[in-house]
Amino acid sequence: MKYPSRRAFLQSCMSLMASGIGAGFASLFTGCRQNGDSTSLVDSFAHEDRNQSPAEGTAKIAPDFEPPYLALHRSGELKKRGDALWRIMENCRLCPRECGTNRLKGNEGFCHASSQLEISSFHPHFGEERPLVGNGGSGTVFLTNCPLRCVFCINWEINHAGIGSDRSIRDMAEMMLRLQKMGCHNINVVTPTHYSPHIVLAVDKAARKGLRLPIVYNTCGWEHPEILKTLDGIVDIYLPDFKYSDGKMAKKYSSGAETYPEMTQASLLEMHRQVGVAKPAGDGLIYRGLMIRHLVMPNRVSGTKEVIAWIAENLPGDTYVNIMSQYRPMHKAFDYPRISRRLTPEEYEEAVGWAKEAGLTNLDIQG
Secondary structure (H helix, E strand, C coil): CCCCCHHHHHHHHHHHHHHCCCHHHHHHHHCCCCCCCCCCHHHHHHHHCCCCCHHHCCCCCCCCCCCCHHHHHHHCHHHHHHHHHHHHHHHCCCCCCCCCCCHHHCCCCCCCCCCCCEEEEEEEECCCCHHHHCCCCEEEEEECCCCCCCCCCCCHHHHCCCCCEECCHHHHHHHHHHHHHCCCCCEEEECCHHHHHHHHHHHHHHHHCCCCCCEEEEECCCCCHHHHHHCCCCCCEEEEECCCCCHHHHHHHCCCCCCHHHHHHHHHHHHHHHHCECCCCCCCCCCCEEEEEEECCHHHCCCHHHHHHHHHHHCCCCCEEEEECCCCCCCCHHHCHHHCCCCCHHHHHHHHHHHHHCCCCCEEECC
């Protein structure tokens, strides 16, 4: 069964809303306040579930799996780490840009985020990697804004235009619990870097109420290894991009992020140190490990051969690598001739050939 992409899913929601058929559907999945109503969707969930334990969810979890963050929660370490990350926003260096903005005073960093949490939507998502989706879907929480800001961003309405709603940490915790109740197999925080303090504090609150799903850190890959160390034992599955092998390409297409290759390489090594190789459990789902995504771009802009070579030389040969073929020009990509067209089948086949030649054995290949 072929599942829709994230963008296609959101577009289908928009179509239902426009037709009037999906009004209730839309209110369920966006989680947004509407018509000035001060009562959030998660508040209504809390009311609905007042007499029911959040731990009574329908999510199917391997019986021997307990996320390490539960031990950190019980010891108080989880909140301690969240508070430490929160203080970093006073002179923000949560991402490699280290813009130094005092986000705690309401100022926006390069990512366009202040300390106010903004969330675009949350819902079970069926377009992610199969070992994350299972039958119940991946419980995605789409966070607004982004520190990388690629010119070809497929979710530019969220990451660049900032479409989303102000939310509290309590709201986010309730979303996580609701996704667990809906039968999702994990909590998948999308574009998390600039909101890592909020995520950790939300997990702490949700753990107190019965959350026990693995946490997926769905990132562009451009992370601070030192910040990642704070997430050790909190994140179960790292799902990073490895977009470029050449800093010049990153600088041109990702808003001056020239340090992307070396920072991402260091981050991947730290992620692997924490969670190791991603391998499916007996139920076919992945509960822990590193899952790398690489988007093949036209005209070899992403440096796929070099990306593959680095993975093969520095990580185990059975590291999970998703070689992605779905690039298409979006946002400002048409202003850049080399990336203003879709990928050709020949370009994708070339990338797959490089991966196989490099000896990588755990490939997710579109076909």
